[in-house]
Amino acid sequence: MLSHPHEVFLEVAQRLSFTKASQALFISQSAVSKQVKALEEHYKTGLFERMGSSIQLTPAGLKLYQKLLQAKQLQQELHQEMSELSTAFAPAMHLLIGASTTISLYVLPPVVSAYLRLHPNRQLSLKNRNSDNILRALLDHEIELGIIEGIHKVSNVTYTPLLTDDVVAVCAAHNPLEHRTLEVHDLLTTPLALREDGSGTLAVLEEALARHRIKLAALPVRVRMGGTEALKNFVRVDSCLAFLPRQAVTKELASGEFSEVKINNFPLKREFNFIQRKGTENNAPYKDFLLFTKRYYSQKA
The missing domain is CATH 1.10.10.10 (Winged helix-like DNA-binding domain superfamily/Winged helix DNA-binding domain)
Structure with missing residues (x-):
């Protein structure tokens, strides 16, 4: 000096x-x-x-x-x-985070990359499961921060909104359903491919059907697939109609590989929320990641 x-x-x-x-x-x-x-x-x-x-x-x-x-x-x-x-020589800090399939595959990768560039002495493990299993992992202390679809009525969990996404009905190109507009009652005669129980995407569909007094069991479901990518791959080679997050099919819709099938008076929106065990909300590195992710997507909005 x-x-x-x-x-x-x-x-x-x-x-x-x-x-x-x-x-x-x-x-x-x-x-x-x-x-x-x-x-x-x-x-x-x-x-x-x-x-x-x-x-x-x-x-x-x-x-x-x-x-x-x-x-x-x-x-x-x-x-x-x-x-x-x-x-470089500071002890690495390891974050344990879990997220539902859509978030893990399509929302978090760019955020995690940007976050780790900003914090090179931190490491992050990300569990990819459906919403029910991410909630269970949080309660079992397998993770310290989760991101799931919707809000589950669990008293010792706090919820912080992240973003909103649509669930859309899609079919493969050249499917007879392509470019059609359906009514809700048409779902009673349309072969469907859906996600597994515990999926946030499936929960949104069930809630929307309930508003029209239709039970999921009444629909002609031909197959249940565990995971978004598995369901997408099935739709590519089959004539079924599937309900998938818009975030997951943006590229396929843009390229024409998939076609969105409109259903009148049947909005399917879902909220993605951070979840934390009550009392852990001020844990510094996780609070930092939560705020970083919210800023990342608010800037892109």
């Missing part, structure tokens, strides 16, 4: 003004002159040449100025390198 007289000299040399240097350093002009004079006595040579109302660096002053700039640069580089070493 440069001495105070050298810092004062640098300010004068950069501004070529004792008055401006004193204003920038919040000290009197006489104090600036005193520090410069002390350096001139130390080096036994003049550092500034007075030319009327202005000043110029002498050859000795210019040499000192150049060397001090190099010293400042080395000081900054050393500080940066020491900070990086401190971070």
Whole structure:
């Protein structure tokens, strides 16, 4: 770190003004002159040449100025390198997080990548299960933070909203259902492929059917698939209609591989929520990740 007289000299040399240097350093002009004079006595040579109302660096002053700039640069580089070493050798912090399938596959990957770039001394384990199993993992202390679909009535869990997504009815291209608009009662005669019990996507569908006084058991469900990707792969080769998160089929709908089938008066929206055990909400690294994720998606909204 440069001495105070050298810092004062640098300010004068950069501004070529004792008055401006004193204003920038919040000290009197006489104090600036005193520090410069002390350096001139130390080096036994003049550092500034007075030319009327202005000043110029002498050859000795210019040499000192150049060397001090190099010293400042080395000081900054050393500080940066020491900070990086401190971070590199800091004990890694391991976050245990769980999320439902849609969140794990389509929502969290870019967030986790950005978060770990910002916190290189942290590690993260992500469990990918359906919403019911993520809630169970939280209650069993397998994870400390979860993200699931909907709200389950569990008294010792707190919920923090993350984002909203649609569930859409889709079929493969060239399916007879393509470009059709259905009524809700048409679902009673349409072969369906659905997610497994415990899936948040399935829960949203059941709730919507209940509003129309239709039970899931009344529908012609040909297959239940455990996982979004498995269901997508089945739809690609079959004539069934499937209900899938929009987040999961954005690319397929854009490319024309899948077609969205409209169903009148049948909105399917779901909320993704963070879940934490009550009393753990202020656990610093998890609170940090929660807030980071909310900011990430609020900026993209």
